[in-house]
Amino acid sequence: MSFFSKLRERLTKSSSKIGAGLDDIVAEAAAAEPSAPSAPAPEPERQGLMGRLLGRETTPAEPRRELDDAMLEELEDMLIAADMGTETALRVTANIAEGRMGRRIGATELKQALADEITRIMAPVARPLPLYPKKPQVVLVVGVNGSGKTTTIGKLASQLRAAGKTVVIAACDTFRAAAVEQLQVWGSRAGVPVLVAPQGSDPASLAYDAMVRAEAESADLLLIDTAGRLQNRADLMEELAKIVRVIRKKDETAPHNTLLVLDATTGQNALSQVEAFRRMADVSGLVMTKLDGTARGGVLVALADSYGLPIHAIGVGEQIDDLDAFAPDEFARALVGL
Ligand SMILES: Nc1nc2c(ncn2[C@@H]2O[C@H](COP(=O)(O)OP(=O)(O)O)[C@@H](O)[C@H]2O)c(=O)[nH]1
Ligand SMILES: [Mg+2]
Numbered sequence: 001m002s003f004f005s006k007l008r009e010r011l012t013k014s015s016s017k018i019g020a021g022l023d024d025i026v027a028e029a030a031a032a033e034p035s036a037p038s039a040p041a042p043e044p045e046r047q048g049l050m051g052r053l054l055g056r057e058t059t060p061a062e063p064r065r066e067l068d069d070a071m072l073e074e075l076e077d078m079l080i081a082a083d084m085g086t087e088t089a090l091r092v093t094a095n096i097a098e099g100r101m102g103r104r105i106g107a108t109e110l111k112q113a114l115a116d117e118i119t120r121i122m123a124p125v126a127r128p129l130p131l132y133p134k135k136p137q138v139v140l141v142v143g144v145n146g147s148g149k150t151t152t153i154g155k156l157a158s159q160l161r162a163a164g165k166t167v168v169i170a171a172c173d174t175f176r177a178a179a180v181e182q183l184q185v186w187g188s189r190a191g192v193p194v195l196v197a198p199q200g201s202d203p204a205s206l207a208y209d210a211m212v213r214a215e216a217e218s219a220d221l222l223l224i225d226t227a228g229r230l231q232n233r234a235d236l237m238e239e240l241a242k243i244v245r246v247i248r249k250k251d252e253t254a255p256h257n258t259l260l261v262l263d264a265t266t267g268q269n270a271l272s273q274v275e276a277f278r279r280m281a282d283v284s285g286l287v288m289t290k291l292d293g294t295a296r297g298g299v300l301v302a303l304a305d306s307y308g309l310p311i312h313a314i315g316v317g318e319q320i321d322d323l324d325a326f327a328p329d330e331f332a333r334a335l336v337g338l
Helices: 004-012 014-036 042-054 069-081 088-096 106-127 147-161 177-190 203-216 229-252 271-280 299-308 326-334
Strands: 065-068 105-106 137-142 167-170 221-223 257-263 286-288 311-315
Touching: 004 221, 004 326, 014 106, 014 326, 042 286, 065 311, 069 088, 088 106, 088 299, 105 106, 106 299, 106 326, 137 229, 147 167, 147 177, 147 221, 147 257, 147 286, 147 311, 167 203, 203 221, 203 229, 203 311, 221 326, 229 271, 257 271, 286 299, 299 311
Parallel strands: 137 221, 137 257, 167 221, 257 286, 286 311
Antiparallel strands: 065 105
């Protein structure tokens, strides 16, 4: 699939930010270096000679800089500015420093080292949405307004259909009429029935009807869209709790997945959303949307590092096929601009 070349292309803002940041960190000091007395003279020669002898010197023209505390600090600041979070940035920087202190390194080695660190953090959380034999597998989708819940459900439904699964969608965001219409459009595109209720009606009773329908049709999956007004947490909590209560009347093991949809463009705010929703619901995995055209992709690293919740999928656009599994090494390389 050509998906990740699409990701690389669309992650340009993030990658140009981090990639250019790394280039700058190395190049600034390297340019000033001939006059810098602190630069150990024999080092570059020895390295250059060793490199030549070992045939490793692939980019001889690349500027290099001695990795010292000042450079590490710049690296740290840059990663924090790229939404990686302070703790994660500190640890990533420390790991990069290990075995490299005092050595002269170029931007490519730095990018590679950073990509390796990011991959190591992300690999354990890259897990596709698990599919169970249980019918219907109930997937509850939560998140703040505008994070991309409805769009993600549309994309997911379409991909599950394409994989031969039968799907039912419950439009339990009865708060906004537009949300219901939007879901109906997605449903008809994907060829998936969408259960709706009048605006303002009880989302839990719609969820119950949807369970009945999904069971009667022995659908493989039931995707439940929900409202996301975080400004009224008590209400939202009660609404979610009620939805869970009624679907458990039909199947006490439901919901089998609770997906939290996060908008990558919100940066560090995504972290507090995880906190808030984990208090309200048993979040089992994340979907990260809007990774196209944001300079804040670094927040995924902070999320993976802080919570370890599986990242089931990422969204890189508004079209039906702009959702795919999360591939950590491709993501890391795209993020650092390799
Ligand atoms: N660029 C981009 N836009 C997205 C993505 N996912 C959703 N959107 C857009 O974000 C807006 C809000 O999405 P919606 O699904 O309605 O969010 P909801 O309120 O959580 O249901 C819509 O305009 C979507 O088209 C994505 O991955 N990339
Ligand atoms: Mg919605």
